[in-house]
Amino acid sequence: VSPPLPMDRLSDVDRLIDRLRTAGARGTDDDPTYAFGMQLNPEIPDTDADTLRQYLQAYLCLEDWLRERARVDLTRRLTFFADPFPKDYARRVVDEAYSPSRGRLIDDYLSANPTRNRGLDLLPLFAHVDEQRVRSVVDDERIKPRPTLHYRLPNSEIDRPDWGLRDAWQDWLVLERLAAEPERLTACCRAYAEFLDRPLSGLTGDWAAQTNRWLAEQGLT
Numbered sequence: 778v779s780p781p782l783p784m785d786r787l788s789d790v791d792r793l794i795d796r797l798r799t800a801g802a803r804g805t806d807d808d809p810t811y812a813f814g815m816q817l818n819p820e821i822p823d824t825d826a827d828t829l830r831q832y833l834q835a836y837l838c839l840e841d842w843l844r845e846r847a848r849v850d851l852t853r854r855l856t857f858f859a860d861p862f863p864k865d866y867a868r869r870v871v872d873e874a875y876s877p878s879r880g881r882l883i884d885d886y887l888s889a890n891p892t893r894n895r896g897l898d899l900l901p902l903f904a905h906v907d908e909q910r911v912r913s914v915v916d917d918e919r920i921k922p923r924p925t926l927h928y929r930l931p932n933s934e935i936d937r938p939d940w941g942l943r944d945a946w947q948d949w950l951v952l953e954r955l956a957a958e959p960e961r962l963t964a965c966c967r968a969y970a971e972f973l974d975r976p977l978s979g980l981t982g983d984w985a986a987q988t989n990r991w992l993a994e995q996g997l998t
Contacts, residue, residue: 787942790941790942791943794940794941794942802935804932804935805933805934806932813935814859814932815932816927817928817929817949818923818928819925819926819953820924820925821924824879824902824905826876826877826878826882829882830870830882831962832926832956833882834956834966835955836896836897836952837862837867838955838966839955840861840862840897841988842984843896844985845985847930847931847932847945849930859896859930860892860896861895862889862890863890866890867969867973868973870885871966871970873966873970879906879907880907883910884910886899886903887903887910887911891914892915896928896929896930897926897928897930899926901920901922902925904921904922905924928949930945931944951997955997961995968987968991972984
């Protein structure tokens with residue numbers, strides 16, 4: 778765990794990881810009972826309704842791709858650490874007509890996700906924005922208000938010599954770029970909505986593979 782760090786000090790984290798590995802730190806794969814993860818808390822650029830919506834939409838569109846990239850460990854999935862967002866909720870949020878007020882966006886999130894158990898846990902951010910609104914639905918003292926997104930999907934592979942902050946951070950930056958470009962985000966949301974609307978899409982489709990191709994075509998990866 779670190780205090781807040783500016784971008785130009787992220788390399789300090791990798792040096793710390795190297796020292797912990799040398800001291801014998803172990804990662805998620807080392808034991809079937811380990812549910813270790815690496816969590817990022819990037820500060821959000823604004824807390825207005827559009828910014829919150831765009832980051833949430835970007836994550837929902839990329840979630841399958843991010844989960845495949847992260848290779849989320851079975852132990853972490855079984856211990857309810859970072860479940861996917863419900864597809865019905867995702868379909869609602871990526872709809873082109875979805876443009877709620879900030880309060881409505883938070884209420885919709887709490888109604889569908891009254892839990893910390895998400896790969897992108899927005900409860901700390903929403904508690905920072907409107908703590909009473911969150912506490913009235915989710916009574917969990919572990920929720921700490923802060924102006925950050927809480928990305929908790931990647932495993933901890935600290936015992937691997939080639940592992941560090943880099944891979945998870947590079948994947949996160951893809952989401953940042955998508956969230957910051959409304960036209961591309963709208964196109965991605967439209968494609969994901971079409972995928973979700975197909976009969977048996979979850980059984981016969983591969984959205985992660987489609988996302989991978991789309992991101993490459995867009996020059997985002």
